Amino acid sequence: MSETPAIRVGIGGWTYEPWRGSFFPEKWPHKRELEYAAGQLTAIEVNGTYYGSQKPATFASWAKAVPDGFVFTLKASRYCTNRKVLAEAGESIARFVGQGIVELGDRLGPILWQFMATKQFDPDDFRAFLALLPAQQDGVALRHAVQVRHESFAVPEFVAMARAAGVALVYADSADYPAIADVTGDFVYARLENAVEAEATGYASAALDDWAETARAWAKGEQPDGLPYASTEAPAKRPRDTFVFFINGAKVRAPHGAMALIERLRT
Template sequence: MTYAPIRVGIGGWTYEPWRGSFYPPKWPIKRELEFASRQVTAIEVNGTYYSGFKPATFASWAATAPEGFVFTLKASRFCTNRKVLAEAGESVAKFAAQGIVELGDKLGPILWQFMATKKFEPDDFAAFLALLPKVQDGVALRHAVQVRHESFAVPEFVSMCRAAGVAIVFGDSTDYPAIADVTGDFVYARLEAAVEDEAAGYAPEALDRWAEAARTWAAGGQPGDLPYVTSGAPEQKPRDTFVFFINGFKPKAPAGALALIERLSA
């Protein structure tokens, strides 16, 4: 069976509770990205949600991380936290043009995350998807949307994302409904239900299931035990797969990522 790459990671790399647990004791803060990018295979950058960065910053991240590593970027809140999404064009263009292409082949998908109160308005959301650039400065862009309101769990939403080639983020969450339908040429999963009393945030048997799910996604399938809106299967082709341990009990995120990487390497 042919598999596309599976990348497993965490959200960001600057987090005090990871110092002395994930990071070695007295490890220099300025070298945390250097260390983290050699333990996990992807990082979701949350800082880009709150503010813009200079091209030199993205270039520095790319130079620090090893070959094969990928950064996914959470898009600016000014794009997604608005009443009328169709009016986000200027903010979307500004986000894409800030210098993210300096990441080169380490630029992964862009995550467009919506507030849990944002409801599905078909015409407006379709207009938003049409705003997402396919190319920036000659570099192809990939997009994933994370919606967290139950009104999105309808076939129309799945169909419009599939037509746009945009991935619907699967979020394993105790707080929000999940949509596991595969709609893009890659899969983006966020494991958001880590708990404090498990060494890796998730129980060993749960990690076994997520390893199997990741392999299924990477081979082009859809895991049979997840919640779907539609019954149709996507085109059967290998898909790059991103799995992030993020939210939930954040101090355990690196342990979860490392445990999943170990299972996938076995």
């Protein structure tokens, strides 16, 4: 992590037909959509890596298409997280991190390990899973964030477990799943999933103002007031890189919400 924590804001992926003409300029070449998106945003969460592996050359091409300071977060393979016994995911995890993700170089951000909403908290099994997450791959340091979506995880034991492992918990602003806002890693990862199409930016202006202040607080090392916490134990207060993604909800509005938040963070 850099001495001055960055707040990076982005969207999920960059190929979405309704963005053509609404986010991307009319007749913008499809093969240059990543280049354009990276010029407007500061991060992208890649969902395609959840469904299938990529070639090393693909990761290298992504890295070349974006400017310095831009970061990709990668959603880990479903074969790692969608299983009954997480402690048996070692081979799948090794295959995922070994597929060539290091070709992203300094464009490689955290890896997102997302779990099904039906996956309940089994302390022993989840502890074993966290122990499988590698600290590095081919000499490149790796950072990990986990998104759990079952209410059984909203307990102090889970927060303490994540802190001990140095893994970040994803805070999701969602109407469908319980949220856990406890800061547990050396970075913060948030997914804003409550966008509505009636708002040009997905979220109302006042809500974006609030998210800008929340992101600044996270970057300064604070746990902002007004969010749902599962533990009363506060983390060590130190600056943290912060990632905020506009994703799901009214997806067509996601780029506009991200750009609006970036603009607020610049002022």
